Amino acid sequence: MRALLVVNPAATTTSARTRDVLLHALASEMKLEAVTTEYRGHARDLARQATESGNVDLVVALGGDGTVNEVVNGLLHTGPDPERLPGLAVVPGGSTNVFARALGLPNDAVEATGAILDALREGSERMVGLGLTSGTPGTEDESVPSRWFTFNAGLGFDAGVVGRVEQQREQGKKSTHALYVRQVVRQFLGEQHRRHGTITLEQPGEDPVTDLVVAIVSNTSPWTYLGNRPMYTSPKASFDKGLDVLGLSRLSSAAVARYGTQLLTSSPERGPHGKHAAALHDLSEFTLHSKVPLPLQMDGDHLGLRTSVTFTGVRRALRVIV
Missing domain, CATH: 2.60.200.40 (Tumour Suppressor Smad4)
Incomplete structure (x- = not known):
């Protein structure tokens, strides 16, 4: 599986050390490219590029709800097409993380990463309305x-x-x-x-x-x-x-x-x-x-x-x- 990890370095509840641990955990299960956002809207641009390339199966958003929103808007830039577009995984790193918690993920980034890896091994996914x-x-x-x-x-x-x-x-x-x-x-x-x-x-x-x-x-x-x-x-x-x-x-x-x-x-x-x-x-x-x-x-x-x-x-x- 080819994946893009979009990392918000300003995520309020994860340290640089924690993000490094998460990166290595994800990289052990997939071919992973990690990119750190540098400006507002960068996560959207990265997700859009991933969909346009056709070479990415999964985009992982590491950050708060704002980062997730940007990634989703990049993925859906040309509209919904679940069969063609990469899937989304969310590692909560913000102060509230409403979307991740609404999905039933743990609010802890390390535990959520473990849950995502389990879901990938089991082929567990769901379709959500937006x-x-x-x-x-x-x-x-x-x-x-x-x-x-x-x-x-x-x-x-x-x-x-x-x-x-x-x-x-x-x-x-x-x-x-x-x-x-x-x-x-x-x-x-x-x-x-x-x-x-x-x-x-x-x-x-x-x-x-x-x-x-x-x-x-x-x-x-x-x-x-x-x-x-x-x-x-x-x-x-x-x-x-x-x-x-x-x-x-x-x-x-x-x-x-x-x-x-x-x-x-x-x-x-x-x-x-x-x-x-x-x-x-x-x-x-x-x-x-x-x-x-x-x-x-x-x-x-x-x-x-x-x-x-x-x-x-x-x-x-x-x-x-x-």
Whole structure:
């Protein structure tokens, strides 16, 4: 088997020594080329080159969710084709590793590598569904390039939090769960539309859902982790189905306290709910429109401001070793 290992040297939970051990373990089972990323988007470029070469059977992403997202977008640059494209394996090296954990992999890089090697020996793999975003025709965002996400995307409040965290990290702050909590508070205090949302969700043949402050889109569950605690916005979301959406139409102090408590106590059976919460399940395609530009995030990566984004749930998009 010919494999490409894409290594993010800035992965927050792996040391250079650990990465060296993992490299040797993988190289003992396959013909391996390892490349270290040097700039934002490099992992995407490497995965794209691997698919175009036709000489790579497997791409292994060693890093956090951002690295995985880049690799997936490189693999699927010309669209899904599981029979032709290399498979994907993920070694978690970030602070949260939602995609890897949603696949059932250990959150420890060494243990996850062992699980991947076992899966390769046994020929164990699965097809997963992903989300695809694109610009909406007839809007100012129609020319925005399409982009895949592996576990969630968000327009509005949660994307604003992600943007604040990225600003803090650019200033040298370490990515921790405490940092995220602080930015949630700051985003709440600075949110102009928390009582009267600007987002409308439209899908073919259905009444629109209006006045949302935030829309969180998921193609798996949980939505994220706070330490080792899973948090479920859309408990029914699955790699085997379309997209799920949780929309909140109010983020007053009382609403934040209520939904925050529900998130912390959420489970695979029950997520946030109430008068100002809208939950939609297994959607194939829909569009989020906003009256004002709002921040957009995908897989924890802030992508700037948008007024309109079209989402498509693509089943069996990618072959993953697990």
